[in-house]
Amino acid sequence: MKFTLLILTIFLFLGMRNTPIYSVKLKLSNIRNANGRIQLQFYKDEKTFKAETPYKQIYIPKANVKNHYLEYTIQLEEGVWGLALLDDENSNGKMDYTILPKEGFAFGNYYHTGWSRPKFDDFKLDIHENTFVTIKFRYV
Numbered sequence: 001m002k003f004t005l006l007i008l009t010i011f012l013f014l015g016m017r018n019t020p021i022y023s024v025k026l027k028l029s030n031i032r033n034a035n036g037r038i039q040l041q042f043y044k045d046e047k048t049f050k051a052e053t054p055y056k057q058i059y060i061p062k063a064n065v066k067n068h069y070l071e072y073t074i075q076l077e078e079g080v081w082g083l084a085l086l087d088d089e090n091s092n093g094k095m096d097y098t099i100l101p102k103e104g105f106a107f108g109n110y111y112h113t114g115w116s117r118p119k120f121d122d123f124k125l126d127i128h129e130n131t132f133v134t135i136k137f138r139y140v
Helices: 002-015 046-050
Strands: 019-029 035-042 056-060 069-077 079-089 105-107 124-127 129-134
Touching: 002 019, 035 069, 056 069, 069 079, 105 129, 124 129
Parallel strands: 019 129
Antiparallel strands: 019 069, 035 056, 035 079, 079 105, 079 124
């Protein structure tokens, strides 16, 4: 009986990991310089984006920036994702300000030109296959 429960538990656990994973090639452009790193935050919905509580976060080294351009590939589970990026030029993990942002920012497949924060729906991506995402940094 205990063995049967153990086997069932293992099958249930393994069944939860059937979400496909895809390669997402990021094409980052308009990067001001090779100082610091790119901070990439992954959001699942408007609520987590507003609260600034990303599902996960990674740092992309800028050592390979050439002509203000960088390509980087990530692996993402199938589903809806919002990608928000910071050109963290001094590697302190946050956006620096005077009155305006001193560092660049960007969003997946969306170039933000407004003065207020974008909505999650503006930059959400529906990942269901290997894909390319174009991302252009903005500096104010």
